[in-house]
Structures are given as C-alpha cells and as structure tokens.
Amino acid sequence: MTQANEVRPETVRLLLQGKMGIEIEEHRVDQQRHSLSQFDHPSQLGDRRKQPYFQTDFSESMEELITAPHRRLVGIMNQLHSLQQLLNEQLHPTEIIWPFSMPPRLEATDVQFLEQTFKREWYQGYRDLLLAKYGPFRHIMCGIHVSYSPAGAVVQWYQQQQGIADPIKAKNQLLFQITQQLVGFRWLLTYLYGASPLDENQTEPHEPIRSIRASRNGFANLPDVHINYDTLEGFIQEQAAAIQTGQLFAPSEFYGPVRLKGGNDLNTILQTGIEYLELRVLDDDPFALDGIQLSTLKFIRLLIIAGILFPHEWNHTTLTEAAKFNQRVAEARPTDPLPSELQKRAQELIDQLQAVVVVLPEASGWQAALNLVQQQISDPLQTTAARLATHIHNHSLLEFGFMVGKRRKEQREQETLTQQFPDIDKTLIPQYRYLTQVGVPFTVTAPTLLTLPNNTADPFKVTPKTTLATLQVRYQQKDKR
Template sequence: MVPLLFIANLLLLTSEQKCYSLGYEIKCIGVNTMTDRYSAIREAFHEPEINAQLFNSQFGLEAKKHRVLTNGRASRYPYPAALRSRKHNLYLNSGFTDNMIDFETEPVVGSKAAVRQLKMLEQIMISQLHEDERLWPLSLAPAPVYQHDLDYLITDNSKTWDQANHDYLGKKYGITQEIMGDVHVNYSLDPQLVQTLYRRFYTDQYDNLVDFQNHLYFKLAQSFVLYQWLFTYLYGASPVSEDMKLPEKLDLPVRSLRSSDYGDDNLPDEQIGYDSLESHFAQLQQYLDDGTYYSLKEFFGPVRCRRHNQDNKDLQGMLDHGINYLEFRSFDLDPLSRTGVSDDTINFLELLMLDSIISPLPDNLSERLQAARKLNNEVALQQPKEQTPEMRAAADKLIDKLQKLVDEFNAPKEYRMALKFVQRRVDDPSLTISGQLADQIENGNLLSFGLKLANDRFTANMNLTHPLQAVSETYSDSVQQILRAAIELGVNVKLADTNVTLSVADHQESYGAAGEFTFPDGPRAFVLNAFPEAKAFQEDSDEADAE
C-alpha cells in the first residue's frame, strides 16, 4: 500500500518542478536546474578526458543464420563435428535448429572491431561447411523450397541438454518465428563515463552509482524504443515470406515482416512496456514467477537490459549489481553487408545513445512510447519505398540534432559517414535496404538473389589466403591458427594489439601477436596440449548425430 505521505507529496508538486520517483521517495529539482544539468553535462563533454570516453563504447554482436544447400533447401548435414563444443563455446553454436548458426563476439571497443570479429567467426564456420552448403544472408528462410523442410526442422536439434526449452518455444511460438535470422547489438558505455556522470551531476538524484547506472541504461533503452521505427525504416530487410501466417489483405512486399507485429515478438497479452525501470522489471519478474516466461531470453522486446555473467532468471541480482549493457534485438540481417550488419548501422545507433545522455525524455513519455510501438509496426508493414511526410520530417530533425552532436564534440569521421548514409536513405527510400531488396524479388521471393549472394560469399571465403583474414594484419598466420583452433574447441580468447590470451576458467596462456609456432600434430592438438581440460568440452558427435 502506498503511504499517505507519498500521495500528499504528489499533491504538493508544482508545475515548476521535475520529479522522479525512487520507490516511495520523491526527489524534485526545478525545471531550470534540469536544463542547467544537461547544459553542464554537454559542456563537460568538451573536456578531453571525457570526450575520449564518449566514443569508447563497447559492442558485442550476435547473428543467426541458416545453413542451406545450394538449391535453397535446409541443410540436413549434422552440425560440424569440429565445432561440437556447444555447451562451452561462447562464439559459435547452433540455434533453435542444428541448421541455424549462432555467432557471438566478445565485447570490444568500436563498431569496426566488433564487425571484424564477426568476419573472423564467419570464416571459421564457412570453412566447416560441406561443398554444397551455404550461409543464407537473409532473416527469413528461403521460399518457397524451405516450406518442405519445416516439419524436419521442428525436430532438428541435437542439443539434448536444451531440449526442454527447445520444445517449449517451438510449441508456444511455432517453427516459423523460431527460425528467423537476425542481428543483436550489445552496447555498453565506457564505465568511466558512467562514473563521471554520476559523481559530477547526479549524486543529488540517485543514492548510489548502481541506481544511477540502472536508470541511465534504461533511459537509453527508452530512447531507442522511441526511434525504433526509424531503424526499421533504414535497416528493415524481410519484405516477403511464404511460410508466415499473414492476413490476406496485407500487400507484399513490405519493409520488415520480422520487425512487425507478425514477426519476432511475444504474444499480444504477454508484452512488456518501457514506461519506467520499476514497472518494466516488476512485469518481467511477475512473468518469470508465474511461468509466463521461462527466462529473460523469452522477452522479445526491442531492447533487453542485461548484465554480463548474470543469471537470466535473477533480475534482482542484475539490479543490485547494475545493468551494464543493452541488447538491441530488432535488427534484420543486412544482406548487403557480409556479416549481416555494417559499421555504419552500429555507429548511427551509438550516436543516438550518446545524444540520449544529454537530452531529456518527452514529458508525455508513456503516450509517446505507445505511439512509437504503433508507428514501428506501421513502418514495418509499409511498402519498401514508401515514406510519409511526417516520417521524413521527424527523421530530418533527428539527423540534424545528431549532426550538431558530431560537429560539437569532434566525432571521428566514421560517425560523419554513418550520418551521411542515413541522410541519403531518408532522402531516397529506394536506397534503404528494403528498397534495394524490392528490386531483387522474383516470383514473389528472394531465392535467386539470396543464393547468388550466398554462393559469392562462400567462394570469396574459401579463397581467403590467411587462417583468419580479418585479423591477419595484426597476428602472424600461426597465431591465427591457434586462435582458430581455440574458438573451435570452446576455449575463450582475448585479442590485444600485442598478444592474444587463451583461457579456460582461471587457466590462461598468452602468445605474442607476431609469434611463430610449429604444429607437428596440428593447431587443435597444440591448443588441447595447452588446455587439456578443453577435451571435456567436446561432444560425442556420433551420439549427438543419432539423437
């Protein structure tokens, strides 16, 4: 029950104050003080030390792609034997089905480094494919041939330890939703920046750093939700489908079926809003407690609040120790980018996040968030080259705001280039990803286009001249071979400019970047000799194939 004093305090508030509820405690500051606070933060961003922290964010990338045959059918080859370390492998795994590949990179500073790691993982995976296998570059499965494989894919799972979750999700959401490919962008601010913001500007508003950090990250999540429609407009890339249950009146192609209400979403009566940190986590906790969600991973909203190495069912533990990254999960695979996501996409996202630090949320936030969700669905279901005057005006306004941020804080040139790409796509919808895909549709599908891309990229990867081409300028070929073997075996790797460090639990081994090594029994034997404990990570492939 809310104390009467709390209600009385609400009645005493004047229009001259901006107030925040922290539990039953209300903290208020004058409107002028709020304005002064944001102005002071903006001024502080000019200080060299803080300015350097601005563009020091970390990104981790997750991508899900289908293994398909050269005719577009689902691959029925077993998950590659050399990569059978799935209980322990942080980088390469199978998804809902064995024919879906999950790629996941370590968090690193900057978009370029993050995409480079994804390229590295993709090279490893492609090297393990059969001659007639390819990685499908689009979020939605190939049509129409994939329709013949759906019954098979429902049971295509050899991860017996995850069978219960697999069966639960398949029954509740259906195979079509569970095999959608996508990209998740994991984003975290420089911890020093978070500490500086709290220490200099927010000690009067939040009782401790963790409380501030939680609210800061949630504010960034709210900002993304408000502009999710623009990301769908720019990067939506799932215009057609022949296996989704869609209303007959829906006129295909659209911009992004996956990003629409028909796509990757929770059931209508099990969705969670972003009105406030407290209400968001209270609803999540309720759904975990009553069994609506089996874990945080079943929340399919556009942004998840996360903490590294935190139990996905322990929400209170996350809040007690502090949210330390956001998982943006509303991106279709970008078929025009080799890995499924481009540096420019990530850089544009980062600019929006940085602007959110120094910009207040709208006063009518709850209404705006509801309107934003509705608008995102409308944009997702628009024709690929459609654009309303209102969308154009809102996009131009944001771009202008971000351009001022880039100019004022002397952002590196890659951020300026990202804004130029966005502006071009706002000026001309045919340049958006879905706008370009619309011209590639034949017979109502993208089968020919997708297979051509898949074939070209397979050939290009097989012709690479280094074990890990994406990092060949930094590491010798033999160190690349060690890295490659370690990733295949499920050994953790850390990349630095001068060395690489491999680890299993507390056991670490480092190798100089330019080191030269010989492998009389091969790189895998070399790594297993250094980490004999990794032998236990390997699955019994014969047993798994028989499942």
C-alpha cells in the first residue's frame, strides 16, 4: 500500500486521467401555486425517449440535467451551467427551479396530480410499481449523481500494480476498490454536503437534521433489501437474488450510495466489464447557482485518487460501521460537530489528500478545495446544512426557496451569452443550442468546433459555418432511419 510520503507526481498525474459527469435532479415549481409545477415538461427540450441531456423522473416537474463525461472538472461545470440556462429559457413565466432536494409542501390536490399525471408512457408500468411500493413522496426527493470511469492508462497501471492478467478483471476490481472508498467515507460526504434538514410534507423529524435524504428514511430501499459492498461478486449476486425474489424490480431500483454500470445483465457484468461507477449520495446545493460547487467535485475526485493510492481494508465489519456512522451524521443537528472518532478519521484522510494535492498540476485550486473541507471539519457552522438551517422559519424553508429560485432565474436572464455558454464561441452558440435541445450527442472539441460521432472513422464536424438548416436535415434523416 502506498504511503503518503511515497506519492509520486507522475503517478498522481496519471490517476487524474479518466472522466466524470453529473446528473442533477431538480423540480420546476410554480410561484403562484407554491407547489410543484403542473405545466408540461418543455417540448423544446426534445424527445425524452432518447434525449441524453434533458430527462424527467418520477414526476413531470422533476427535471434531470445530464452532462456528458468530461476529463476536466471545469468542463462538467460549464456544460451543466449551459444546460441550466437552456432549461431556464423554457420555463413558464411563473416557474422557478427549486433549489432544494426536498420538494415544497404539497396539498392533497397536488398529491393527486402527482399520482395521476405521468406522460412517459414507456415507463408507466415501472412508475406504477414504484408508486404502489414506496408511496408518492420518496421518489420526488432530488439529488446529484456523480459518475466516474478511469482512463485506459489508469487501468493498465493498476493491472501492472496488482499483477492482474485480464484487463476487464483489473478494471472491475479497480472500480470496486474506489466504490468501497466512497461508501466507506459516505458519512463525511453527508457531513460536508448534506442539505435536506426538513421535510415540508411530513411531521417528522420534529427538529432539523443534517440530511433526510441521506438517512435511512430518505431515498433508500425498503428495510428488507440488504445489498452489501463487502465483495464485488457478493454485491452483484445479492442484487441478482433480490431481483429474482421480487424484492427489486431491476438494477435501477437499487438505491445504494454507489451503483456500478455496465450493461443491463447482472449475470454477465463481471465478464463483459463494469464501465463506470455512479455516486448517488449528494443533496442539491442551495448555495450553488447550478446546484453543485466545483470544489465539491474536486474533493470527490481527490477521494477517488486516495481510494486508489491508499486503499483501506474494507470488510463487512468496517462497512457496516461506516453505514452506522452515516446514519448518525445524517440524523445529527446541522450544527453538530463530527464525533471525535470521526474527526480523527477525517483528519487522517485529509493528510493523505494533502500529499496528493501538493503534486497535482494547478495545485492552488485543489488546495483551496481541500482547505474548505478542512475548515468545515473544524467548524460545522460552515457546512452546507448548518448554513441552510439559518434560513428555516417556522419549520419551513419555503420563503428562502422561492427567494433563491427567483434570484437564480433573474441572474440567468441577465448573463451575457459568453457567461451562459462558457465553453462556446458566440458564433457557435446557435448550433450548440440546437444540438443540445434536439438531443444529439456531441463533443466540444474547441470553442468553435463541435464533433458529432459517426459510424465512420471521419466524425461530423460542426463549425460556425455549419448552418442550422444543415443540422436540421441531418437530424431528420437520422430520425427516419
């Protein structure tokens, strides 16, 4: 196992290779009705059966914004900002984007509308099952999912380090090692970024806590579902068994802190290979314009690197203990400090991360993110939940939520085109806007160049000279095929 004083700069730079992406869930809320919007999902955002960037979830008001995988974290944030802008442009005049994971208060008529209105008919059966099993409230909690996939060079390095002959096995083992790291330190992510202190639709908890969503009463499976992260094989087998017995409908119904993605067949995933992992524990950040801070992504990336360089001996005992720690932290008051034992563990982790940060390119930005975490560990009043708790009035965040949502909407409307689309030259924004709204996958190769995947070795390139008519014809022809 690598020691903190043995970290090589070239190794850390290598481990930075890989891609991350974000999926953020957020509600459209009607300011006139003071509840979830009953307007349709914007038709200008494309066909949800195939849209890679804009989807909806359990309710028609529950938007999902999905970035492409990016090598650079700032690339994720820039695309997310542009997606938020495009969604904002399609909002009804009375609509805002709700800044919290927990929805506003729903009246009986709102719940009835929620239960009866669902316009993705291709998912209707699955949605009906979830509604009957979990009720109307659990699945309208919003959150952020962060995906990660290592680059081939990272897998090769790990393969050599571990002496594994099969590259698929090496990648599977690497991703599960990182998964255990994220699950084992979930309590720290809950402490730092928990931001769902109360539920406007339930009488409990009576007092604000750090994160309802991250607790056992939040976005979780029923108590009879037990999927452990002890071993990779056991993790896969327990999911398959739960599906076979009817405890779970499909892998998509597993609501653990981390999912492993790679095809739809659990029986063959170890042979075909895990493609990426998905961390699912983050609340929406009410203090971030786009719902998450760049510093949060940086800390998660550092946690991933530490999971590769400094692997813990995770087993059933230590992972069970970590789950109990997370429940304890989630149900604590927003202003409570970490228990002394967890402060010690957090500090040991920070020391490891510090050894990584000092050898990173552009170290100052990473250092600032780590310094913020250090400050929050030392002072719980700087955590997201504690800051949010100061805005609770009469056991409600409604007033603050509408103020933040309205302010964000106005801010987006006042931004310049360059601010709204930070990765794109102004001359290419119409093409960028069209491809994103229609739902055509592409890569931002340069500020004046978008690259669309093609069946041939010669991808289609979009420049400011590419007319919208050309793109419309191309997309329509693709639709007809």
